[in-house]
Each structure stands twice: as C-alpha cells, then as structure tokens.
Amino acid sequence: QVQLVESGGGSVQPGGSLRLSCAASGSIFSIYTMGWYRQAPGKQRELVASISSGGSTNHADSVKGRFTISRDNAKNTVYLQMDSLKPEDTAVYYCNTLPPLSQYWGQGTQVTISS
Numbered sequence: 001q002v003q004l005v006e007s008g009g010g011s012v013q014p015g016g017s018l019r020l021s022c023a024a025s026g027s028i029f030s031i032y033t034m035g036w037y038r039q040a041p042g043k044q045r046e047l048v049a050s051i052s053s054g055g056s057t058n059h060a061d062s063v064k065g066r067f068t069i070s071r072d073n074a075k076n077t078v079y080l081q082m083d084s085l086k087p088e089d090t091a092v093y094y095c096n097t098l099p100p101l102s103q104y105w106g107q108g109t110q111v112t113i114s115s
Contacts, residue, residue, distance in 0.1 A: 002026035002104060004095050009109030012085055020080040020109060022095030030073040035098040036080045038091035038111075049080060050098045063089075085113045 008020040020036065033052045039045040049059045049069035057069050066085075071078040078095055092108040 002029060004104050004106045006093060006095055006106055006109040009093060009111045011112040011114065013115050014086055014113055016085050016113070017081070017083045018085065018111060020082065020093055020095075020111075022078045022080075024076040024078075026076070029076040033098045034069075034071060034078045035096055035100065036067075036069060036078070037094045037096060037100065038089075039094070039108075040088075040091040043091075045094070047098070048093070051078065082111070085111075087113045089113050 003025045005023050006020060008018060010018060012018060031053050033050055035050040036048045037045050038048050047060060048063055049057065049067055051057045051069045051071050059067055059069065066083050068081040069078065082089065090111060090113050092110050094105060094108040096104045
C-alpha cells in the first residue's frame with residue numbers, strides 16, 4: 001500500500017516561489033506516472049503537472065513556464081517547483097498517480113498567494 005504525504009505549502013506574495021514535496025511510502029513508487037493536482041475554493045480539482053516513470057513531463061498551460069515537476073525515484077519523492085506565483089494559484093495542492101487512484105488522495109498542502 002502506497003501512502004503519499006504532501007508538504008511545502010505556505011503563504012507568499014505574488015511573484016514568490018514555493019517548492020512542494022510529495023513523499024511516497026512503498027517501493028513501487030518508481031513505476032507510476034505521478035501528478036500534482038490542485039483544488040481552489042469552489043472549483044473542481046485539476047491536474048497541474050505530471051511526470052512519467054522515465055522523467056517525461058507535462059504542465060498545464062496555466063502554469064507552463066512557471067512550475068516545474070520533477071522526481072527522485074531513489075527518495076520516492078516528487079517535487080513541484082513553483083515560481084512567479086499568482087493569486088490564482090491559491091489552492092490546496094495534492095499529489096497522486098496519473099490517472100489518480102482514490103486510495104492515494106492525501107491531505108494536500110495549502111498554497112496561498114496574497115499581497
């Protein structure tokens with residue numbers, strides 16, 4: 001059973017940066033395509049970025065050029081580097097497989113962008 005724990009969220013001003021981490025327990029982490037998702041208040045959860053087991057990445061148009069997903073299979077960890085943050089990036093951020101598996105949704109980490 002894989003458990004995913006997100007961390008690294010916080011409150012920053014527009015233009016700031018944050019680095020999110022998602023630590024996975026379980027040795028089979030490296031075979032999964034992983035994704036970062038976010039859910040803003042009153043909105044549906046959306047996929048922000050994904051990374052395959054081999055390191056191929058995709059980023060949503062809304063974050064392209066500002067966010068970068070990466071992974072370290074040796075550490076069973078996936079990261080989301082977020083730069084040039086905007087107020088509309090405010091959301092709870094989650095990691096999960098792609099496609100997501102219901103049993104892997106964690107608590108998420110809150111990201112708030114405000115001046």
